[in-house]
Amino acid sequence: xxxLELKWGIILALPAILGFLIWNLGPMIAxxxxxxxxxxxxxxxxxxxxxNYKEIFFDDFIAKKSIIVTLYFAxxxxxxxxxxxxxxxxxxxxKIRALPLFRTIFFLPSIVPAIANAxxxxxxxxxxxxxxxxxxxxxxxxRLQWIYDEHQVIPSLIMMSAWGMGYTMMIFLAGxxxxxxxxxxxxxxxxxxxxxxxxxxxxxxMTPTIFFNLVMGLISSFQAFAQPYLMTNGGPNYASMLYCYxxxxxAFQYGRMGYASAxxxxxxxxxxxxxxxxxxxxxxxxxYEGGRGR
Amino acid sequence: xEGVDNMNPIKKNSKVISKIIIYLILLVASVSFLLPFxxxxxSSFMDIGQIFILPPEWIPRPFRWQNYPEALTAVPFGRYALxxxxxxxxxxxxxxxxxxxxxxxxxxxxxxxxxxxxxxLLTSLMVPYVVTxxxxxxxxxALGGINTFLPLTVxxxxxxxxxxxxxxxxxxxxxxxxxxxxxxxDGATPLQVLWKVIIPLSKxxxxxxxxxxxxxxxxxxxxxxxYLNDPDKxxxxxxxxxxxxxxxxxxxxxxxASTVMIxxxxxxxxxxxxxxVQGITLTGLKG
Numbered sequence: 153x154x155x156l157e158l159k160w161g162i163i164l165a166l167p168a169i170l171g172f173l174i175w176n177l178g179p180m181i182a183x184x185x186x187x188x189x190x191x192x193x194x195x196x197x198x199x200x201x202x203x204n205y206k207e208i209f210f211d212d213f214i215a216k217k218s219i220i221v222t223l224y225f226a227x228x229x230x231x232x233x234x235x236x237x238x239x240x241x242x243x244x245x246x247k248i249r250a251l252p253l254f255r256t257i258f259f260l261p262s263i264v265p266a267i268a269n270a271x272x273x274x275x276x277x278x279x280x281x282x283x284x285x286x287x288x289x290x291x292x293x294x295r296l297q298w299i300y301d302e303h304q305v306i307p308s309l310i311m312m313s314a315w316g317m318g319y320t321m322m323i324f325l326a327g328x329x330x331x332x333x334x335x336x337x338x339x340x341x342x343x344x345x346x347x348x349x350x351x352x353x354x355x356x357x358m359t360p361t362i363f364f365n366l367v368m369g370l371i372s373s374f375q376a377f378a379q380p381y382l383m384t385n386g387g388p389n390y391a392s393m394l395y396c397y398x399x400x401x402x403a404f405q406y407g408r409m410g411y412a413s414a415x416x417x418x419x420x421x422x423x424x425x426x427x428x429x430x431x432x433x434x435x436x437x438x439x440y441e442g443g444r445g446r
Numbered sequence: 447x448e449g450v451d452n453m454n455p456i457k458k459n460s461k462v463i464s465k466i467i468i469y470l471i472l473l474v475a476s477v478s479f480l481l482p483f484x485x486x487x488x489s490s491f492m493d494i495g496q497i498f499i500l501p502p503e504w505i506p507r508p509f510r511w512q513n514y515p516e517a518l519t520a521v522p523f524g525r526y527a528l529x530x531x532x533x534x535x536x537x538x539x540x541x542x543x544x545x546x547x548x549x550x551x552x553x554x555x556x557x558x559x560x561x562x563x564x565x566x567l568l569t570s571l572m573v574p575y576v577v578t579x580x581x582x583x584x585x586x587x588a589l590g591g592i593n594t595f596l597p598l599t600v601x602x603x604x605x606x607x608x609x610x611x612x613x614x615x616x617x618x619x620x621x622x623x624x625x626x627x628x629x630x631x632d633g634a635t636p637l638q639v640l641w642k643v644i645i646p647l648s649k650x651x652x653x654x655x656x657x658x659x660x661x662x663x664x665x666x667x668x669x670x671x672x673y674l675n676d677p678d679k680x681x682x683x684x685x686x687x688x689x690x691x692x693x694x695x696x697x698x699x700x701x702x703a704s705t706v707m708i709x710x711x712x713x714x715x716x717x718x719x720x721x722x723v724q725g726i727t728l729t730g731l732k733g
Binding site: 154156157158160161162163164165167168169170171172174175176178179180182183186191240243246248252254256257258259260261263264265266267268270271272273274275276281283286315319322323326371374375377378381382396399400403404409412413416417419420423424427 | 468469471472475476479480481482483485486489497498500501502544545547548550551552555556557558560563566567570571572573574575576577578579580581582583584585601603604605606608611635636637640661664665667668671672683686687690697700701703704705707708711712715719723726727
């Protein structure tokens with residue numbers, strides 16, 4: 153039996169193992185190596201040492217701006233989306249009528265395809281005929297330029313990503329529903345009010361879920377591509393030059409495969425460092441009830 | 447202990463007020479989440495003249511349903527739909543078959559190194575698509591796969607993505623192992639256990655994976671943009687993206703085309719809502 157299980161275990165897991173080697177590990181090593189060459193679409197590649205990295209850090213102001221813009225966008229959209237999602241989940245976690253209806257309404261935006269999302273928001277953001285400026289006017293506020301202004305473009309894109317927080321909300325909601333009711337009852341018996349319940353039961357019990365959403369949200373917001381590609385072309389004045397779009401431009405518009413590979417190595421390192429930081433600090437703030445798990 | 451009915455009237459009143467406030471917040475939030483959809487649909491039925499009227503009008507007059515056929519024939523959307531469906535079929539098959547296999551191997555069979563390998567494979571979730579894109583593109587270029595559907599479909603046959611394997615494995619772990627043991631005692635092979643015991647019990651989870659896969663193929667933009675450059679090969683997402691470039695300002699056409707693009711995922715969501723919610727819950731349970 154053991155032998156049989158070993159044999160079939162390896163056979164059945166083989167596609168996934170090969171897939172990891174061919175589509176993940178292999179390309180990552182290759183990308184790292186190509187980053188030291190001047191590989192372009194035409195001509196034969198040559199090793200140029202650290203020249204690509206030198207260019208990124210010392211000469212290419214767009215790359216540096218892109219890193220800052222991406223951190224700004226990723227940080228902003230993760231925080232805003234998570235707060236929105238958490239509040240929505242808290243609202244939905246009460247005994248309310250028509251829960252499935254409200255849940256569906258908040259969730260739907262997250263399944264809108266990126267391209268359709270971009271088209272709709274382009275039209276909403278339109279400074280002259282868009283709905284958002286009209287709403288501002290109703291409230292007596294002045295019009296904004298939204299994605300057409302250097303300083304407003306990232307906040308606008310953050311707002312757009314908060315609209316699509318549905319997945320995050322669903323995971324929060326599942327987490328909230330998994331909190332044992334006895335814990336709340338215990339606080340009530342001790343004379344605690346809603347704030348005590350929230351502060352001493354909800355928050356600690358939700359930290360694993362917050363942790364999960366934080367990591368997943370960060371990784372996915374670092375990969376944002378559709379917004380600059382479809383809506384802003386990275387502008388105005390490179391203010392929305394999100395990193396993935398800059399890699400795409402270098403590789404597939406300028407044909408600079410070597411340079412783009414060096415850029416993507418930096419992206420990977422950034423994500424790795426951030427994720428490790430979150431994992432490292434997690435022991436201080438993530439609460440796991442008595443050694444769950446297998 | 448006193449019954450709930452005898453609750454002190456002040457407390458009862460404040461309960462009612464807090465209920466009203468909650469519904470009010472829910473209502474306002476719902477309207478703001480729905481507004482982009484309403485804006486999209488109303489624009490898609492409008493005449494180009496009416497679309498620019500300020501303050502905005504909400505009822506299309508005249509009701510121009512012709513925007514839809516006109517937008518959809520302006521570029522070969524039929525061709526794009528066919529391409530998307532072709533890719534979808536091959537990806538779905540690859541993902542469902544190989545992720546079920548792998549999840550079975552990583553949860554129901556005991557073999558040396560299993561959990562170590564699994565946690566190594568899981569790290570691929572942290573690798574952004576663009577990081578591996580360039581070498582993968584160069585590989586496909588060397589193999590002559592550019593402008594074919596191969597780069598978009600073949601990788602799905604290698605485990606179908608660790609997210610799906612993870613989701614299925616989580617589900618498989620909830621099935622009592624006694625069922626496998628009973629089958630083995632009757633002389634079943636591991637493949638038979640997978641086919642006759644695990645798969646019939648895991649239909650909801652497999653369906654969830656199928657729905658997630660549909661969404662990711664339907665939404666994929668970067669892959670098709672990089673690998674397909676012949677307009678005949680475009681997927682709907684790329685087709686719509688080029689349509690945006692060609693018809694700038696024709697907001698009614700753009701909105702009609704976008705509505706068509708949004709509809710299938712939404713319909714699928716309503717059909718598979720139960721599985722969808724279950725699937726998300728399952729992935730969120732333990733990070």
